[in-house]
Each structure stands twice: as structure tokens, then as C-alpha cells.
Amino acid sequence: MVNVTYPGVYVDEVSSGVRPLEVASTSTPAFVGVTEMGPEDATRVTSWTEFQRVFGGFISDSFLAQSVFAYFNNGGRQCYILRVVRSDAATASVTVANRAATPVAGIRFAAKSKGSWANYLVLQIEDASADPGNGFKVSVRRQAEAEVIPQNFADTPALETFDNLSCDPASVRFVEAVLARESGLVTARMLDSNKVQKGLYRGGKDPVLPLGDNRSFQINLDGDGFQPVTLPAAAAQADLAGVAQALQTAVKALTKKKASTEKEAFDDFTCAVETVAAAGGSSRLVLRSGTEKAGSSVRIAPALDHDATAQLKLRVSDSVFEDGAAVQRPARATTVQLGDAQKDDIVKDVVPGDDGAADLLPASFGEAFRKLDTVADASLLAVPGEASTEVMNLGTAYCAGRPLKDMFFIGETGRDDQSAAAAAGFRDNLTASSYGALYYPWVKAIDPAGRSREPVLLPPSGFVAGVYARIDAARGVWKAPAGTEATLLGVVGLGREPSDAEHGNLNAKGTCVLRRFPATGMVVFGARTIAGPAEVEWKYIPVRRTAMMLRVSIYNGIQWAVFEPNDEPLWSQLRLNIGSFMTTLFRRGAFQGSSTSEAFYVKCDGDTTTQADIDLGIVNVEVGFAPVKPAEFVVVRISQKAGQASS
Structure with a gap:
């Protein structure tokens, strides 16, 4: 106004x-099944390359990877992957000793997902680039499935590298947080046995005495801030032990500047003389904070006048300083195999990864479907290769039971149901539902895993999902995903060539048949749901999916009307x-x-x-x-x- x-x-x-x-998405499938690796929550992937990075490659006991490969090759743009894991699967891990004088189990590195895939991950642990005295670097590589790690394995490119990591929980590069946030392969956990030290500052060897007039420097304990320190004149003429005692007394007399700094940092501060046997008996000063915590530290800076750091060999270039968390770092190692390492001075414990041997029952997939409850933009559902009437019944029931009824199940007959009679029997054992379609037969394709020289038999659901996506994009969801334009790309044959009469019988039962025609090759040539007589108005796939699209589009598009004057x-x-x-x-x-x-x-x-x-x-x-x-x-x-x- x-x-x-x-x-x-x-x-x-x-x-x-x-x-x-806006028209709701209609062609984003959720594929459910066993993968080599990856998270157990529904995860969106937008390419075959991304699938390989997150979920691994082809495995012998699952067709999910082959189906996702076929989906993208047939026109799919994005999909969700829901990994199903056997109940007895295990996560690979290795526990590495810390760098204390008497090493103890320090950090446990574990795979981010269950399975034997992680047994071939190899860690390299080095000092950090920016702060080698306190930080560390972890590189992750994956070896081929061989018994022995090559000697030059560290020269191969790393899959992931994380530099300047810290064992201090207050650090922005705290190892647990960084790997949880940035790594797709491993996690880290600091163990309770991994104790911190008092922050220390080791000077260079053989300070130059007497000090003369150069008796001043600046000190910062536990990040409290730099404060000036001036040694008494008598200390200038003393031996190194006397200088150490005078320095300790002077620092203890300081008062902390921050409320968060522990009083013990100053009260229990020590300065001692250390003999370096490796350097021919040379001596040096060792300064220690009075607290034992991850942030415990000692820092020295030159004084503006009468600076003593050069003579005391306390300059940064002469000294080695370690924070309280420095000894918590994992020991240096060129190769530590995640789930298959041998125990030694560095490796304290190993847990092999395992895919598990328990049977995947239909109920396992039914439970997995519930993880899709919060996924609003998936409109298709498939369980490639797990072709059983129980699984399909669970899938169609889940689709029909979603609050918006916004998902459609793409099913397939069993691998052994190659005859038309077997396919008809499979259909007869299904519960009628307009929220699913059944496809027959399985298809033959060049083995994407490269294991077989001959074409292999693959479930059709991944190929069909790609056809849905391709035709939806080109024509709209109201166009039946069938006909001569519904070609199955990448298919070189069918598990069985049905006759016209067999096709007619199966079509009458609501089974979508894949056919080969001379001019077009392999195509989807059926567009019926498995609806029963009570749902005859929903017997066609495009009719059901158009209604789903309208329902979701209108639901999303009129949310603004809630609480408006009625x-x-x-x-x-x-x-x-x-x-x-x-x-x-x-x-x-x-x-x-x-x-x-x-x-x-x-x-x-x-x-x-x-x-x-x-x-x-x-x-x-x-x-x-x-x-x-x-x-x-x-x-x-x-x-x-x-x-x-x-x-």
C-alpha cells in the first residue's frame, strides 16, 4: 500500500x-541392494563415476552396480543408492601407537563403511608440512588385491591426503573432525589410553654463557599471551644449571593474563638442563608448561632490548617445541594396512573388514525401504537382481503406502524364470497393485565388469529405469515408456525370445515384455501395471505415473495456501x-x-x-x-x- x-x-x-x-520430478529412481562399500543411508549420485567413488565397483554377489551403470547409459541423470548390509558384516580398522616415550595405543583408524573392501586400504603417516613438531599428515591409498604391498607403494598417487592434522580437539584441524568431514574412506578416533604431555620447548645445544647484559626474552604459556622476562644480573654469570633455575623462578613469578588459563601453567612451570647423548654430550635447556592438556604449550619470542634468546639457543630456528597433544600423534609409518596389518611396535590392534555371510532375506529389503521415508524427490524404486515375489510385494506395498503415494516400483522376474510359463507363474504370485510393473525377461549385455568374454545375463530394471528417464525427458511422463523409441541401449540380446502368442498371454496378465525387432533392436514392449480387476482404471503405467506427478506437483505448489483466510x-x-x-x-x-x-x-x-x-x-x-x-x-x-x- x-x-x-x-x-x-x-x-x-x-x-x-x-x-x-512446477512439474514434480518423475524419473529419479532409488536402487536398493548390496554394494562393495558406501554409506547405509540413501545417497544421491549423479554419474557412474560418482557411484564408483562412493559405492565402489562391480561385485560378484550383486547386480546393483551393473544396473546403475545401465541406468546412466540409458539416459538416467541422477538416482539414489540405498546400500543393504548383511547383519554379520564388519568394519575394518587398525589401531596405531602414539609417539610417547613408552608408546601406547593412540588412534584407531577405521573404514567409513563395512565390508572387506577396506582391508586393502593402506595409510601413510608423516609429519605435517606446516608444523612438523606438532602436526601430522595421513595419506590413503588402495592396493590391488594382492598379498604383498609393493616396496614403492608410497610413490603411487594417494586417493586422499590430509595434511597439518592435530590431536588437539580445540584445533580446527583436529583429526577426528577433519576425517569425518572430508574423507570418504576413513575415520579416526582418539583412544582414552592416549595421554597428553606437558607442552615443552627444547632449546638448541650448548647455550653461550655468560649472558652479560642480554638477559631478556618473552614467554607464552598455554596460549596465555607473551609476557616479558628478565633474568637477575647474578644469573648472567652462572653456569647453565643456574640459568635454568633463575629462568624457572622468573616465569613462576608471572601472573596469568586470561581467566581460561590454568594457574598451574605458571605455578608448576619447570626449566631443566638436558644432556643430548647423540650430540656428544651437549647440553640444552628444556622448558615445560605446568599443565597436562592438549593445548599445553611453551612459546618463546625475542625481547625488544637485551635479548637473550640467541645466546640461550631459544630461537625458533634453534629449538624444537611440542604442544601437549604432540605425543598423541600416531607413529610415523610408510604403510599401515587398515584391516590386514600385522601387529608390531606401531600396529597395536587390527580388525579385518568382512562382507558377512548371512542370508539377505526379503525382510532385509523391506526394512531398508523405510530409509527412503525422508527422500521426497525419488519417484521410482528398484531392487535389481533380488527378483522374488516377496521382495516385489514389499516394494509395491511400500510405494502404495507412502503418504503421497509418490513412488512406482520397477520389478523383474527371477533370473531362472526364463520361460513364459515361469514368468506367468511369477506374476500370479504377486499381490495386485497399480504402483508397480513387472518386466520379463532378463537381458544379455557385454559384461561391464570385464570378467567374461561372452555376454552376461543382467536384470532389466536398471535398463528400464533409464528408459523411463529418457522418455520422461523427451516426451513427458504421460507417454508410455514403451514402443520402438524405448530401445534398451547396451543390450545385445534377451535371456529368452518370447513368441507373439506368449507375449499376448503375458500382456493380459500385466507383465511387460521386452522384445527384439529387426528394425529397432531390443525394446520395451509393454506398458501395464500389475493392477488387479479392482484397479482397472490404473492398468497403464503412464496413467498411474501421471496421477502421481499431478498429486506431488499440486501438493508442493499450494503449500502457500495453508493458514490463508478460507x-x-x-x-x-x-x-x-x-x-x-x-x-x-x-x-x-x-x-x-x-x-x-x-x-x-x-x-x-x-x-x-x-x-x-x-x-x-x-x-x-x-x-x-x-x-x-x-x-x-x-x-x-x-x-x-x-x-x-x-x-
């Missing part, structure tokens, strides 16, 4: 009241917005009819929303549409026309 205060022309913007609805202005806006959306779809060929009035209707008025509804806070919108159904049977009648006498 414009505030009118002076004579003139005022311009204001007024909303048109139109809130465009009266005619709101009703008219709902009619306008939904009607505009439906009109756009009609122009794209989503509905049958020659006009919008024949194609759909939108009602929201006093008839749909009574006063009783208004009192209960309810507004009712009724949307009806005339779906485009596939021309499943094309009948051409040919007759001869009698010849006519020439004139």
Missing part, C-alpha cells in the same frame, strides 16, 4: 495472484493456479480432449468446501483429468476395392 502524502502520481506493485506450480478469494486463487498448471500440461499433450473443458476440471468453491469444513479449517480442492492412454493395439483394416471399367 502506497502512503499518499503529496499531490502527484504514485506507482505500486500488485501481485497477480498467480503462483506457478473464503472465496482463496478458492479463486487455488482454481486459477491449479487451472493454469493443468492448462500448460494439456497443451503439452498430457490429457485427452480437444479443449481444456474436456481434458480436466478444477473445483474449489462453496460446493466442495462447506461451512462445516470451514469451521474445521478445511478447504477442499477437486481436480479431475482425462488421461491419455497408450494405443496398445493398433488395428489396420485392409480390403480390396473392386476394379472399375475404364471409361
Whole structure:
């Protein structure tokens, strides 16, 4: 509303009241099954390369990787992967000793996911680049499945490298936090046995005495801040032990500057003389903070006048300083195998990774489906290779039971159900549902794993999901994902070539058959759901999926209406917005009819929303549409026309 205060022309913007609805995603599948590695929560991947990075490659006891490969090759753009893990699977880990004078078990490195894949991960542990006295560096490599790690293995490129790590929980490079946040392969956990030391500062060997007038320096304990220290004149003439005692007394007399600094840092501060046997009996000063904590430290800086750091060999270039967490660092090692290392002075404990041997029962997949409850943008569901009536029944039931009923199951007959009779028997044992489709037979393709020279038999669901995505993008969800344009890319044959008569019988039962035709190759040639007689209006896949798309699109697009005044202005806006959306779809060929009035209707008025509804806070919108159904049977009648006498 414009505030009118002076004579003139005022311009204001007024909303048109139109809130465009967006078409919901219809072709993002969720693939459920066994993978080599990876998280156990639903994870979105947008390419085959990303799948390999997160979930590994092809494995012998699962078809999920092959199906995802086929999905992307057939036009898929993105999908969710839900890894199912056997109950007795184990996570590979290795416990590495710390750097204390008497080493103890310090840090446990573990794989980020269960399975034997991590037994071939190899860690290299080095000093940090920026602060080698306190930090460390971890490189992660993966060897081939061989018994012996090559001697030059450290020269191979690392999969992951993490530099300047710290064992101090207060550090921004704390090893546990960094690996949890940045690594896709390993985690780290500091063990309780890994104790900190008092922060120390070792000077250079053989300080130059007497000090003369150069008796000053600056000291910072536990990050409290630098404070000036001046030794008494008598200390300038003393031997090194006397200088050490005078330095200790002077620092203890200081007062902490920060409330967070522990008083013991100064009260229990020590300075001693250390003999370096390796340097021919040379001596040096060793300064220690009075506290034992990760942030314990001693730092020395030159004084502005009469600086003594050069003579005392306390300059940074002469000295070695370690924070309290320095000894907590894992011991240096060129190769530490994560789940298959031998115990020694460095390796304190090893737990091998294991894929497990327990059977994956249908209930295992049913439980896994529940992890998709919070995934709102997946609209297809497939369990490649786990073809059983129990799994498919669980899948269609889950799709139908979702609050928005926004997911469709792509099923397949069993690998051994190669005959048409077996496929028909498989279909007969399914619970009727319009939220799923059954495909037959399995397909033959060049082995993507490269293990076989001959084409291998693969489940069709990954290929079919790619066809769904390709046709949805090109034509729309209302176009049946079948026909001569629904070619199966990457397929060189079928597990069995059904005859026309067999195809007809299977089609009548609601089984979608894959066929080979001379001009087009292998194609999807069926578009029926496994709906029963009670759901005959939903027997076609595009009709069911169009209704799903409309339901989700309208649901998402009218959220703005919640808590608006429930009266005619709101009703008219709902009619306008939904009607505009439906009109756009009609122009794209989503509905049958020659006009919008024949194609759909939108009602929201006093008839749909009574006063009783208004009192209960309810507004009712009724949307009806005339779906485009596939021309499943094309009948051409040919007759001869009698010849006519020439004139």
C-alpha cells in the first residue's frame, strides 16, 4: 500500500495472484541392494563415476552396480543408492601407537563403511608440512588385491591426503573432525589410553654463557599471551644449571593474563638442563608448561632490548617445541594396512573388514525401504537382481503406502524364470497393485565388469529405469515408456525370445515384455501395471505415473495456501493456479480432449468446501483429468476395392 502524502502520481506493485506450480520430478529412481562399500543411508549420485567413488565397483554377489551403470547409459541423470548390509558384516580398522616415550595405543583408524573392501586400504603417516613438531599428515591409498604391498607403494598417487592434522580437539584441524568431514574412506578416533604431555620447548645445544647484559626474552604459556622476562644480573654469570633455575623462578613469578588459563601453567612451570647423548654430550635447556592438556604449550619470542634468546639457543630456528597433544600423534609409518596389518611396535590392534555371510532375506529389503521415508524427490524404486515375489510385494506395498503415494516400483522376474510359463507363474504370485510393473525377461549385455568374454545375463530394471528417464525427458511422463523409441541401449540380446502368442498371454496378465525387432533392436514392449480387476482404471503405467506427478506437483505448489483466510478469494486463487498448471500440461499433450473443458476440471468453491469444513479449517480442492492412454493395439483394416471399367 502506497502512503499518499503529496499531490502527484504514485506507482505500486500488485501481485497477480498467480503462483506457478512446477512439474514434480518423475524419473529419479532409488536402487536398493548390496554394494562393495558406501554409506547405509540413501545417497544421491549423479554419474557412474560418482557411484564408483562412493559405492565402489562391480561385485560378484550383486547386480546393483551393473544396473546403475545401465541406468546412466540409458539416459538416467541422477538416482539414489540405498546400500543393504548383511547383519554379520564388519568394519575394518587398525589401531596405531602414539609417539610417547613408552608408546601406547593412540588412534584407531577405521573404514567409513563395512565390508572387506577396506582391508586393502593402506595409510601413510608423516609429519605435517606446516608444523612438523606438532602436526601430522595421513595419506590413503588402495592396493590391488594382492598379498604383498609393493616396496614403492608410497610413490603411487594417494586417493586422499590430509595434511597439518592435530590431536588437539580445540584445533580446527583436529583429526577426528577433519576425517569425518572430508574423507570418504576413513575415520579416526582418539583412544582414552592416549595421554597428553606437558607442552615443552627444547632449546638448541650448548647455550653461550655468560649472558652479560642480554638477559631478556618473552614467554607464552598455554596460549596465555607473551609476557616479558628478565633474568637477575647474578644469573648472567652462572653456569647453565643456574640459568635454568633463575629462568624457572622468573616465569613462576608471572601472573596469568586470561581467566581460561590454568594457574598451574605458571605455578608448576619447570626449566631443566638436558644432556643430548647423540650430540656428544651437549647440553640444552628444556622448558615445560605446568599443565597436562592438549593445548599445553611453551612459546618463546625475542625481547625488544637485551635479548637473550640467541645466546640461550631459544630461537625458533634453534629449538624444537611440542604442544601437549604432540605425543598423541600416531607413529610415523610408510604403510599401515587398515584391516590386514600385522601387529608390531606401531600396529597395536587390527580388525579385518568382512562382507558377512548371512542370508539377505526379503525382510532385509523391506526394512531398508523405510530409509527412503525422508527422500521426497525419488519417484521410482528398484531392487535389481533380488527378483522374488516377496521382495516385489514389499516394494509395491511400500510405494502404495507412502503418504503421497509418490513412488512406482520397477520389478523383474527371477533370473531362472526364463520361460513364459515361469514368468506367468511369477506374476500370479504377486499381490495386485497399480504402483508397480513387472518386466520379463532378463537381458544379455557385454559384461561391464570385464570378467567374461561372452555376454552376461543382467536384470532389466536398471535398463528400464533409464528408459523411463529418457522418455520422461523427451516426451513427458504421460507417454508410455514403451514402443520402438524405448530401445534398451547396451543390450545385445534377451535371456529368452518370447513368441507373439506368449507375449499376448503375458500382456493380459500385466507383465511387460521386452522384445527384439529387426528394425529397432531390443525394446520395451509393454506398458501395464500389475493392477488387479479392482484397479482397472490404473492398468497403464503412464496413467498411474501421471496421477502421481499431478498429486506431488499440486501438493508442493499450494503449500502457500495453508493458514490463508478460507473464503472465496482463496478458492479463486487455488482454481486459477491449479487451472493454469493443468492448462500448460494439456497443451503439452498430457490429457485427452480437444479443449481444456474436456481434458480436466478444477473445483474449489462453496460446493466442495462447506461451512462445516470451514469451521474445521478445511478447504477442499477437486481436480479431475482425462488421461491419455497408450494405443496398445493398433488395428489396420485392409480390403480390396473392386476394379472399375475404364471409361
